[in-house]
Amino acid sequence: MAEQKRGGPRGHGPQGHGFQRPKDFRGTVSKLLRYIGRYKAALVLVFVCLVISSVGSVMSSYLLKPIINDYILVGDFAGLLKMLALLLGLFLLSGLCSYAYARIMVHISQRTVAQMRQDLFDKLQDLPLRYFDTHQSGDLMSRFTNDMDTVSEMINSSFASVVSCALTFIGIVVMMLYMNWVLTLITFAFLVLMLRIFLASVFYGQIVYLVYSMAGGILCFLADVVINRLLKGKYIYITAVFGALFHNAGQMLAAFFFLGKGVLPYFPYMVLCGIITGLFTGILANILVLRLKRLNL
Numbered sequence: 211m212a213e214q215k216r217g218g219p220r221g222h223g224p225q226g227h228g229f230q231r232p233k234d235f236r237g238t239v240s241k242l243l244r245y246i247g248r249y250k251a252a253l254v255l256v257f258v259c260l261v262i263s264s265v266g267s268v269m270s271s272y273l274l275k276p277i278i279n280d281y282i283l284v285g286d287f288a289g290l291l292k293m294l295a296l297l298l299g300l301f302l303l304s305g306l307c308s309y310a311y312a313r314i315m316v317h318i319s320q321r322t323v324a325q326m327r328q329d330l331f332d333k334l335q336d337l338p339l340r341y342f343d344t345h346q347s348g349d350l351m352s353r354f355t356n357d358m359d360t361v362s363e364m365i366n367s368s369f370a371s372v373v374s375c376a377l378t379f380i381g382i383v384v385m386m387l388y389m390n391w392v393l394t395l396i397t398f399a400f401l402v403l404m405l406r407i408f409l410a411s412v413f414y415g416q417i418v419y420l421v422y423s424m425a426g427g428i429l430c431f432l433a434d435v436v437i438n439r440l441l442k443g444k445y446i447y448i449t450a451v452f453g454a455l456f457h458n459a460g461q462m463l464a465a466f467f468f469l470g471k472g473v474l475p476y477f478p479y480m481v482l483c484g485i486i487t488g489l490f491t492g493i494l495a496n497i498l499v500l501r502l503k504r505l506n507l
Contacts, residue, residue: 245322246365252314259311260374266304268381272389273297311370319365323358330354392502421468422461429460446499447492454488456479 246253273293281290330353342350386394433456437449458480465473 249264264377430457449491451488454484460485
């Protein structure tokens with residue numbers, strides 16, 4: 211009982227309730243940014259290294275196309291060696307910048323954590339004795355160890371990773387728009403549609419609906435790839451019909467798995483709907499392809 215009275219409200223220690231969101235989340239983030247903001251010059255250097263590293267990664271991917279089309283297929287081995295040297299230089303520059311910003315972030319995180327521990331220790335010196343009577347020593351030690359290690363890991367790895375991923379994503383989008391802006395917009399339209407289907411299935415429907423959509427989509431994709439190769443890219447409407455049929459077949463298989471034989475009478479209607487929608491989609495896709503060819507896209 212005495213130990214229980216001394217314990218009081220438990221916090222982040224090993225015997226506490228785990229992670230708890232700060233009462234003043236914005237204030238906590240603001241204080242953390244003030245600590246990190248003391249190293250503005252180092253952060254600017256980190257950002258420059260992140261930009262160079264991300265650009266190097268994107269350019270390395272972009273150069274693969276001219277290397278294959280303009281040098282390997284043509285047989286220009288002298289030019290190929292120059293391009294490979296350029297590619298190697300980009301890899302080395304990207305790796306060097308990655309190493310540099312990692313080392314700088316380690317320095318920033320260690321200095322920041324050291325200052326935070328010093329400030330925390332100074333704060334404990336000013337607290338009244340009754341505070342230590344109502345808080346376990348393990349909770350207080352956890353502030354100096356576990357919590358500070360978490361902050362250090364966040365500054366050292368998470369912060370740089372988020373910025374690096376964001377810059378790489380922006381670079382990839384810019385590269386895609388430069389190569390073919392029409393196909394890029396079509397790709398993002400499909401991604402938004404798939405994301406909408408996923409979120410709607412998870413948050414507003416049943417997860418089984420997502421399984422139906424995935425089963426139909428996977429079989430449809432495989433059928434489109436196989437039929438398109440067999441027809442050598444011709445007769446798009448035939449490919450679309452087979453894709454629609456396999457899409458409905460995939461959904462029927464998923465329904466049969468969850469619901470049993472009761473769904474089999476609906477199979478002929480699904481086949482008929484697949485043929486109709488496949489023809490309609492194929493005709494529209496054929497018109498779109500012809501228009502794109504006229505625009506040299």
